[in-house]
Amino acid sequence: MPDKQSKSEKILDAAEALFAVHGYDGVTMRKIASMAGVDVALANYHFGRKLDVFQRVFERRSESLNQSRLEALHACQASADENGPSVEQIIEAFLRPLETAQEASNDGWKNYLALVAFVNNSPIWGKKMMSSLFDDLVQVYIVALRKALPNATDEQLYWCYHNLSGALTLTFAQTGRIDKLSKGKCRSDDFTAAYGNMIPFMSAGFKQVCG
């Protein structure tokens, strides 16, 4: 085969790119197949219905992502004293693997995270799909944050996480709005700036509300 990629991987990559931009209903099996350079029926053969393709794409990168975020947390916990890592260190561990993923030269991770933005903000998909793949990881981080913020109530921690999640997924979405609003001073694809501001911003927010 001339390409390294198998056809079924091409189908998932195409689906990922299209779902990221157009959401579930804005994509057709025919467009996915066309972008992947394969016949319409092949996606169906490999992955079943359109809904199965969607879920398969959403799940494909989640394990490796959760893995690296868990490792980042363990690393900062290992180097901390008996009080555990600071809020900043925890937030940084939570966010840096995402910055790294978005900065990869390949567009796959960028597309995937834009899809996460779509799912997270969807009244249809948000609750079910985000929870099933990411809640376990988030709970581990909440435990770490509770230790760093001993006066916090659970309610405060979850609402603070909600704020972080919204800001983060808007960053994933890469809409270009900040480019326009700032008249070019900021760019949606400037991840260094996005995360460089997000980490101190979110840390201060958690400490203010939960302090």
Added chain:
Amino acid sequence: MPDKQSKSEKILDAAEALFAVHGYDGVTMRKIASMAGVDVALANYHFGRKLDVFQRVFERRSESLNQSRLEALHACQASADENGPSVEQIIEAFLRPLETAQEASNDGWKNYLALVAFVNNSPIWGKKMMSSLFDDLVQVYIVALRKALPNATDEQLYWCYHNLSGALTLTFAQTGRIDKLSKGKCRSDDFTAAYGNMIPFMSAGFKQVCG
């Protein structure tokens, strides 16, 4: 006519509710018409194409919303000393009119703001539609924040606003995810808690990054 509402208002209300949940592509003119209890062609007759219906719905409430947010800013500026209002006061003026709208007994505003969440996070619609209706208002608030945070660079102000915007629109989306994540301790529709935490959280974030 038995109902107070005109048919064309019913069409816009139905479209608003459906677009809020399903996004642009997840909604059909037939479903809008069916929910409004009118014939398919009537929506077309009143508002033109589906795209026009979408834009019409998005614009319908924007002016009154911008108006009340502008008034809230002017009110807190009027009661401030010559240094102008604090960051907290500005953020509060920006957010409280939204809380009030979401708390209205009628679902119209809730649906509208969920639609804003969809648009804000969409790579397709976000840049163009959010900018055309809301950037003028945001710039007025940025000016006020710049005065309250004289050491801030423009880049910092815009990235902080980006964080606020993401958290806010996730709150609009009403996905129910926080209900599940918190095992019922927090609820997506508990606006008092959402804004009560958001205002100090965001104020601290702005001050940390721009201080």
Added chain:
DNA sequence: GTCTATACCGTGATAGAC
């Protein structure tokens, strides 16, 4: 097992008749 071609049948947007 992998893949293509094609067919089926429902649904959708929209224009034009009334």
Added chain:
DNA sequence: GTCTATCACGGTATAGAC
């Protein structure tokens, strides 16, 4: 204002090639 026809598109099943 309303009803209906048109015509394109979409999900998916099937037949069979390689």
